[in-house]
Amino acid sequence: xxxxxxxxxxxxxxxxVSAAKMIIGDVTRVKSCNLxxxxxxxDLYENVKSxxxxxxxxxxxxxxxxxxxxxxNLLMQLCEYKNVFIVTGMNLGLLLELYLSSENxxxxxxALKAIESSKNNIRLFAYPIxxxxxxxxxxxxxxx
Amino acid sequence: xxxxxxxxxxxxxxxxAFSWLNTMGPDAIVIANDEILSNEIQKTAIKMAKPAxxxxxxxxLEDGIDLINNDRVKKMKLFVVVKTTxxxxxxxxxIKEKIPLVNIGGMSNRTKGNNNIAKGVYLSDQDIINVKEIxxxxxxxxxxxxxxxxxxxxxxxx
Numbered sequence: 001x002x003x004x005x006x007x008x009x010x011x012x013x014x015x016x017v018s019a020a021k022m023i024i025g026d027v028t029r030v031k032s033c034n035l036x037x038x039x040x041x042x043d044l045y046e047n048v049k050s051x052x053x054x055x056x057x058x059x060x061x062x063x064x065x066x067x068x069x070x071x072x073n074l075l076m077q078l079c080e081y082k083n084v085f086i087v088t089g090m091n092l093g094l095l096l097e098l099y100l101s102s103e104n105x106x107x108x109x110x111a112l113k114a115i116e117s118s119k120n121n122i123r124l125f126a127y128p129i130x131x132x133x134x135x136x137x138x139x140x141x142x143x144x
Numbered sequence: 145x146x147x148x149x150x151x152x153x154x155x156x157x158x159x160x161a162f163s164w165l166n167t168m169g170p171d172a173i174v175i176a177n178d179e180i181l182s183n184e185i186q187k188t189a190i191k192m193a194k195p196a197x198x199x200x201x202x203x204x205l206e207d208g209i210d211l212i213n214n215d216r217v218k219k220m221k222l223f224v225v226v227k228t229t230x231x232x233x234x235x236x237x238x239i240k241e242k243i244p245l246v247n248i249g250g251m252s253n254r255t256k257g258n259n260n261i262a263k264g265v266y267l268s269d270q271d272i273i274n275v276k277e278i279x280x281x282x283x284x285x286x287x288x289x290x291x292x293x294x295x296x297x298x299x300x301x302x
Contacts (some may be wrong), residue, residue, distance in 0.1 A: 024163040025292030096162050117196070129185050137191060143172045143199050144216045 001058045002103055005032040006049055006090065007075060008065035011036050019092050020099065035071055045074040052081055059083050059107050061098060061117065063090040085111055094118035146212060146241065147221045149282075155180065155225050156190045156226045159249070159290055166280060167291040170223035175210025176235060177227050187289040202239045204264055205231055209238045213265070229274035236281050243282045248275070248277075248298075261301040265293035291301050 006013040013032035017109050021027045031051075038044040060083055062074035068072045078084045078120050085107050087094065101110040125132045155175055157207055165173070173194065180186055181204055192277065203211060205226070211217060212235070213226065226232050229248075236243055250264050251257055253285045257266030265287055267275070275298065279285050285298045 015225055023158045023290070024166075025290035096158075100162065100166050123192075133188055133192075138188065141199055141201065143174075143201055143211070143220060 002029065002107060003055075003058050004063065004095070004099060005051065005063045006030060006063045006095070007033040007035075007044060007048065008072050008090075009069060010033045012065050013072060016092055020095055023092075024096060024100065027099070030095075033061060041044060041070045041074055044071065045077070048075060049078060052078060052084055056081075056083055059085065061107065062086045062113065063095060064088045065090055067082050069094060087115065089109055091118060091122075105133065145218060145221060146224050146239070148245050149224045149226065149232060149235060149243050149246055149248050151226055151249045151251065153227050154251055155227060158193065160225065161193050161195050161279050162292055163290040164247075165198060165223065169221070170198070172217070172218040172222055174208055174211060174222050174224045175200065176205050176224060176231065177202075178204050178229075180239070188297050198279040205234060207234055211238045212241075222289070226275055229271045229278070233274050236278060244284065246282050246285045247301060248285070248287045259302070262289075262296070264289055267302070275284055275302060276284045 001082060002080060006017055010032045013034045017030050017032040020030065026141055033044050033048060056103065062078065062084060062138050063066070064075055064086065066072060072088050076086060079086060087098070097116040098111060102115065111118060147170055150160065150164065154155050154175060156173065159228055175190060180190070180202060187202060190202065191261060201211065208224070212222065224235065226235060235251045248265060252264060254266050257268045257271060259269070259272060261267055276287060279298065287298060288295065289300055
């Protein structure tokens with residue numbers, strides 16, 4: 001079983017979960033932790049930690065908003081548990097892809113794949129649009 | 145073989161790309177719409193929305209119908225997306241096979257559609273007439289934005 005905990009500064013975590021819900025509907029395996037809802041980042045950390053310690057049979061993907069941010073820095077301590085995988089620099093596409101990935105695939109592999117495709121999905125578009133799109137992306141294909 | 149015909153005025157976008165394709169696992173997506181063909185930027189945006197590893201073609205409505213009727217796609221599971229109930233009805237009437245499921249997704253034109261039948265779904269009076277006709281011609285019609293939405297009987301909504 002794979003569970004997701006999204007942790008962020010401000011209210012980005014619950015925001016990203018609400019966006020994911022709008023797109024895929026079911027997000028029952030995702031929990032969000034907004035730093036705004038806690039007194040301190042240590043309280044957030046303790047909450048996440050208790051969850052992980054209580055369920056060693058569940059693999060947890062922790063998604064954090066910012067590499068080097070206090071949320072990520074503290075949660076990285078949880079890498080001492082074997083059921084924890086931390087993905088930082090989260091975005092909506094990354095969450096959706098990883099959430100929908102097959103549980104038959106190892107979490108590590110699924111996370112690396114989602115990270116790779118998420119990196120490729122950070123793009124610039126401007127005028128004229130053709131300058132920003134690869135020819136191969138524009139090509140019409142036959143279905144057979 | 146058409147596995148699903150979706151009516152969505154946004155055509156292919158995140159909800160379709162992530163949730164419907166993930167659930168239905170089609171071999172290819174057919175976007176059948178006349179306006180999109182002349183809008184390069186929208187066409188590009190739709191191409192970008194397509195997940196990797198699935199084929200997609202953007203056609204005019206006529207070409208889309210021809211394609212669905214082509215023997216070469218007989219064994220492929222097609223996910224067809226049209227923009228309006230008029231277009232859906234044309235597809236349904238003109239293709240040789242019977243469609244198992246028509247899904248009404250986003251219909252966000254509030255000025256034209258004065259009947260709000262579900263969240264994000266606004267149908268005009270003509271749309272409702274079209275949907276009633278569609279019901280007679282296909283196995284099933286449902287209103288779901290994403291696949292995990294509760295399946296509601298269309299007759300209770302229109």
